[in-house]
Amino acid sequence: MRRFKWVILAAAACVPIAVFVGTSGPATAASSSAAVGGKLVIDNESGSTWTCHFNPFNPAVNLTANGFVYETLEPVDILKSGSSAVTPWLATSSQWSNGFKTLTFTIRQGVKWSDGKPFGAADVVYTFDAMKHDKAIDLNALWKADGGPLTSVSLKGTNQVVLSFSSSSQPYFYYVADMTPIVPQHIWSKLNQSKLDAYNDPSPVGTGPYLVSSCAPQNIKYLNNTHYWQSTPGHPVPAIQEVDYPAFLSNTPANLFLAQGQAQWGGQYIPDVHSFYVAKDPAHRHIWYPPVLNVSLVPNLQNPLLGQLAVRQALAMAINRATVARLGEGGEQQAGNQTGVILPTYHTWYDSSLPAVGYNAAKAEQILKSAGFTKNSSGIFAKGGKPLSFTIKTISGFSDWDASLTIIAQELKAVGISVTVQDETSSPYTTDLQSGHFQLAYAGSGGPAPIAGPSPYYELRGLLFSGNIGSTNYSHFKSSAVDTLFNQYSAASPAQQLQIIHQIEKTMVTQIPFIPVTEGVDWYQYDTSSITGWPTPSDPYAQPSPYVFPDLGVVLTHLRRS
Amino acid sequence: MRYLTRRGGLFLVTLLAALTVNFVIPRVMPGNEATAVLSTFRGVNPAALHALEIEFGVNVHQGLISSYFQYLGNTLTGQFGVDAQGVPVMSEITSKLPWTLGLVGVATVLAFLVGTLVGVLSAWRRGGRIDATLPPALFVLSSVPVFFVGLLLLYVFAVKLNWLPLGSNYSLGATPSFSLSFVGDVLDHALLPGLSLTVVTAGLWVYSMRNNMITTIAEDYVRMGRAKGLSNRRVMFDYAARNAILPNLTGFAMQLGYVLGGAIVIEYLFSYPGLGYLFYTATTDHDLPLMQGLFLFYTVAVLVCVLIADLLTAVLDPRTRDA
Numbered sequence: 052m053r054r055f056k057w058v059i060l061a062a063a064a065c066v067p068i069a070v071f072v073g074t075s076g077p078a079t080a081a082s083s084s085a086a087v088g089g090k091l092v093i094d095n096e097s098g099s100t101w102t103c104h105f106n107p108f109n110p111a112v113n114l115t116a117n118g119f120v121y122e123t124l125e126p127v128d129i130l131k132s133g134s135s136a137v138t139p140w141l142a143t144s145s146q147w148s149n150g151f152k153t154l155t156f157t158i159r160q161g162v163k164w165s166d167g168k169p170f171g172a173a174d175v176v177y178t179f180d181a182m183k184h185d186k187a188i189d190l191n192a193l194w195k196a197d198g199g200p201l202t203s204v205s206l207k208g209t210n211q212v213v214l215s216f217s218s219s220s221q222p223y224f225y226y227v228a229d230m231t232p233i234v235p236q237h238i239w240s241k242l243n244q245s246k247l248d249a250y251n252d253p254s255p256v257g258t259g260p261y262l263v264s265s266c267a268p269q270n271i272k273y274l275n276n277t278h279y280w281q282s283t284p285g286h287p288v289p290a291i292q293e294v295d296y297p298a299f300l301s302n303t304p305a306n307l308f309l310a311q312g313q314a315q316w317g318g319q320y321i322p323d324v325h326s327f328y329v330a331k332d333p334a335h336r337h338i339w340y341p342p343v344l345n346v347s348l349v350p351n352l353q354n355p356l357l358g359q360l361a362v363r364q365a366l367a368m369a370i371n372r373a374t375v376a377r378l379g380e381g382g383e384q385q386a387g388n389q390t391g392v393i394l395p396t397y398h399t400w401y402d403s404s405l406p407a408v409g410y411n412a413a414k415a416e417q418i419l420k421s422a423g424f425t426k427n428s429s430g431i432f433a434k435g436g437k438p439l440s441f442t443i444k445t446i447s448g449f450s451d452w453d454a455s456l457t458i459i460a461q462e463l464k465a466v467g468i469s470v471t472v473q474d475e476t477s478s479p480y481t482t483d484l485q486s487g488h489f490q491l492a493y494a495g496s497g498g499p500a501p502i503a504g505p506s507p508y509y510e511l512r513g514l515l516f517s518g519n520i521g522s523t524n525y526s527h528f529k530s531s532a533v534d535t536l537f538n539q540y541s542a543a544s545p546a547q548q549l550q551i552i553h554q555i556e557k558t559m560v561t562q563i564p565f566i567p568v569t570e571g572v573d574w575y576q577y578d579t580s581s582i583t584g585w586p587t588p589s590d591p592y593a594q595p596s597p598y599v600f601p602d603l604g605v606v607l608t609h610l611r612r613s
Numbered sequence: 614m615r616y617l618t619r620r621g622g623l624f625l626v627t628l629l630a631a632l633t634v635n636f637v638i639p640r641v642m643p644g645n646e647a648t649a650v651l652s653t654f655r656g657v658n659p660a661a662l663h664a665l666e667i668e669f670g671v672n673v674h675q676g677l678i679s680s681y682f683q684y685l686g687n688t689l690t691g692q693f694g695v696d697a698q699g700v701p702v703m704s705e706i707t708s709k710l711p712w713t714l715g716l717v718g719v720a721t722v723l724a725f726l727v728g729t730l731v732g733v734l735s736a737w738r739r740g741g742r743i744d745a746t747l748p749p750a751l752f753v754l755s756s757v758p759v760f761f762v763g764l765l766l767l768y769v770f771a772v773k774l775n776w777l778p779l780g781s782n783y784s785l786g787a788t789p790s791f792s793l794s795f796v797g798d799v800l801d802h803a804l805l806p807g808l809s810l811t812v813v814t815a816g817l818w819v820y821s822m823r824n825n826m827i828t829t830i831a832e833d834y835v836r837m838g839r840a841k842g843l844s845n846r847r848v849m850f851d852y853a854a855r856n857a858i859l860p861n862l863t864g865f866a867m868q869l870g871y872v873l874g875g876a877i878v879i880e881y882l883f884s885y886p887g888l889g890y891l892f893y894t895a896t897t898d899h900d901l902p903l904m905q906g907l908f909l910f911y912t913v914a915v916l917v918c919v920l921i922a923d924l925l926t927a928v929l930d931p932r933t934r935d936a
Binding site for chain 2: 104106110111112186192197198226267268304479481482497499500501598600
């Protein structure tokens with residue numbers, strides 16, 4: 052056995068040594084009143100272990116910083132409509148003037164940064180100005196130099212901030228007030244201003260409800276900020292003392308963790324969620340999946356066959372959206388509609404007078420025949436020797452999309468259109484879609500897509516505005532009439548905006564630039580056995596998923612022990 | 614000596630070739646870090662593409678040749694840069710390395726020991742009970758895909774029976790230390806992935822060892838050992854196995870090199886944050902510095918282990934030295 056000894060020694064030397072890259076931020080653990088307590092565990096698969104960097108401007112790490120530590124001026128709840136959707140937060144009020152070219156925020160008084168220094172309007176001005184010095188943090192392309200309309204940000208008096216835009220910019224309210232985290236000038240101004248995106252921010256200082264107490268690659272522990280601005284005597288906010296945010300490398304362990312009841316707040320896609328999760332404790336476990344962004348079949352309009360309206364009409368009518376939603380998405384996503392307006396979320400924008408372009412296989416075949424297509428020997432429609440045979444690109448690993456596409460392929464085959472599914476990993480998929488290197492693509496919520504905003508404008512503009520070709524306008528749709536409509540929206544009154552959206556919906560049903568199939572959702576599971584105050588369908592006070600910023604911060608301030 | 618210099622020279626040439634391939638492949642992959650971030654993270658405004666390209670230095674025009682030499686220079690001076698999340702590549706690798714070494718390293722060693730031992734015993738008593746059962750069983754197991762065995766073990770022991778944890782390398786909230794409880798926790802978490810790996814790779818060693826043993830047992834010196842009156846065990850291990858193991862040993866040394874690549878599938882399945890999983894995320898995130906750092910690490914590890922295997926053979930088997 053002598054020969055083996057060195058092998059055993061070598062093996063013994065390889066016993067795992069726990070080397071750790073972790074930092075600890077300052078933590079105020081003491082709770083100010085007996086009302087604060089309890090622990091919340093979040094279950095959201097992030098795909099890698101935590102780096103313990105908390106830079107709010109780095110999308111690769113900011114989902115653990117924004118909402119917990121950093122906050123915004125005024126969160127906008129896209130699940131509500133009208134003025135009730137806007138919640139004063141770090142700003143107490145906002146006002147457009149000058150034809151929607153000037154936006155004035157009145158900044159809340161008495162707010163403190165987590166290091167005790169006072170928060171003020173100067174911090175807001177600094178945050179926006181910093182984007183000029185480091186373009187890499189202008190993630191919403193606000194400034195003129197980055198292609199946006201913002202020309203200046205300035206302090207007015209002691210507590211007001213004025214943003215000036217070069218043209219009417221109503222839609223930019225969402226990016227400015229809801230999507231921009233505010234950082235402390237007294238810390239960030241001391242850094243290298245042209246490299247703010249590279250700042251690791253291991254001990255983040257913000258105005259938010261939680262402080263980072265300890266961070267390890269497996270788990271981040273947050274403790275309540277006892278000086279949080281929403282707290283009043285006798286009514287401390289947040290009411291939950293501790294939040295744990297474990298890191299999951301893939302969906303399976305995250306789903307199992309949630310199913311075993313080890314977390315209360317989930318943001319997971321769980322196949323067969325009712326038997327896997329809810330059935331284990333139906334009295335306390337709930338799910339709610341509000342639809343926010345379409346998952347669509349996108350044709351490349353530059354393709355000579357797909358550029359023909361008849362072909363797109365046939366595609367739209369050959370797909371039974373209800374079946375795809377039921378079998379492909381397990382009923383967890385609803386069927387979409389051809390207007391592109393997500394229902395019921397944006398029902399106030401929906402034009403019900405428009406003809407529905409629904410499932411009608413017979414009509415699909417008839418349209419193709421009228422356009423001069425005839426079935427070839429394989430049963431596929433063809434014209435001039437060119438058959439209706441396409442590849443559909445999708446993201447590998449999205450099992451629900453693959454399932455939906457199997458059904459779509461079957462339905463299209465029944466009508467005489469042949470499609471082959473092509474899986475790609477997300478990065479080359481994104482490049483292919485942006486460069487128009489595809490025939491058909493399955494795209495939308497879950498993959499690279501426009502973000503959902505307070506109205507269908509955001510998604511529709513992302514997919515149809517000609518300026519977005521190369522970014523999110525994958526179909527390469529180009530219509531000066533539609534472009535003009537989108538441009539007019541920025542300066543329009545609410546009634547005019549509704550008309551504009553109605554006209555764009557009409558373009559959707561008559562020209563079929565893309566085909567919404569299912570309505571992508573915010574994944575959300577919650578357990579009321581120890582914590583209450585959750586957003587629900589009857590009280591949709593915020594987007595409920597733990598990965599949506601700043602809404603996750605709004606939810607954190609509402610939660611309390613049950 | 615000549616053997617050493619020749620071998621060393623071959624090592625350097627292979628290393629340079631590997632470095633060149635490491636440079637070329639990530640650069641011909643479609644996509645870049647900016648599109649990877651856009652497609653991976655929810656809630657990122659697509660308008661951020663330009664900002665992200667600035668952050669990652671995409672589209673910075675630098676000639677291929679000059680960036681190649683810069684890459685070679687950086688590699689030789691140990692500057693691996695910073696990954697997409699701002700963490701230095703070297704510290705990212707060194708923090709994940711112990712876990713892969715522990716899990717995959719120990720599993721590989723155990724599989725080798727088990728497989729070789731079974732091979733020795735079954736060859737010694739050819740046709741006996743051990744020979745009839747263990748080698749075929751291990752061989753069948755080695756043809757089952759490792760993720761299937763892993764999934765099965767996970768389902769039975771972690772989900773249904775709840776005896777072992779679902780994944781990760783230690784429990785949530787446990788603080789790493791050398792205390793008995795933490796070490797126990799780590800072993801607890803490593804048991805299922807380690808078992809899956811061991812069970813599937815053990816079979817690879819069995820038949821080669823067994824067949825080598827059978828030919829070695831027929832040799833004269835083994836008969837000499839028996840004639841001298843030595844115990845069965847002494848002859849089996851010190852005379853026969855010692856010579857029969859040579860081919861397996863070089864294979865094992867090479868296998869140790871592959872350990873550093875991590876068992877990607879097992880690490881993904883059990884959410885074990887090791888180098889294999891890091892490979893996977895670096896590739897899908899199109900994280901150029903991290904990919905280059907990892908490929909280099911892996912390549913050097915395999916090359917060094919192949920070199921060691923060759924040297925081992927030269928040391929243990931004088932016949933190869935003159936070649």
